[in-house]
Amino acid sequence: MPLTRDEDIYALLANTRTIAMIGASDGPDRPSHRVMAFLQGQGYRVLPVNPQITGEHVHGEYVWRELSQIGEPIDLVDIFRRPGAAGEAVDEAIAAGAKAVWMQLGVINEEAAARAEAAGLKVVMDRCPAIEIPRLGVPAVG
Secondary structure, three states, X not given: OOOOOHHHHHHHHHOOOEEEEEOOOOOOOOHHHHHHHHHHHOOXXXXXXXXXXXXXXXXXXXXXXXXXXXXXXXXXXXXXXXXXXXXXXXXXXXXXXXXXXXXXXXXXXXXXXXXXXXXXXXXXXXXXXXXXXXXXXXXXXX
């Protein structure tokens, strides 16, 4: 079952250091752009993933084409994709050895969540870390 209890979500966020953001955008009007800036401000290392802007930089970080290219441990994969595309992102997260996947507000994919959990990943669905961190009082990383 995806994490729903406040204490479980708090623990996940408090133990996360590196976040890969699938669907990161270079557009200031996009929610992923604002959430990435917020997460960086909280001390997380956020690695943007977006095949359409690979090689560019968002908030000072190189944009990767896919998770498999990153080559360093990933604690959490934050998924800014449509629910139908979340399954592919989850499969990438499993293959990359991520510890958890976080599907953003409005992103619900039960099949993908079940695959992630079967592979040992923690799952959060239909929530935003930029809302949960202040709501739960998660301290900044560092």
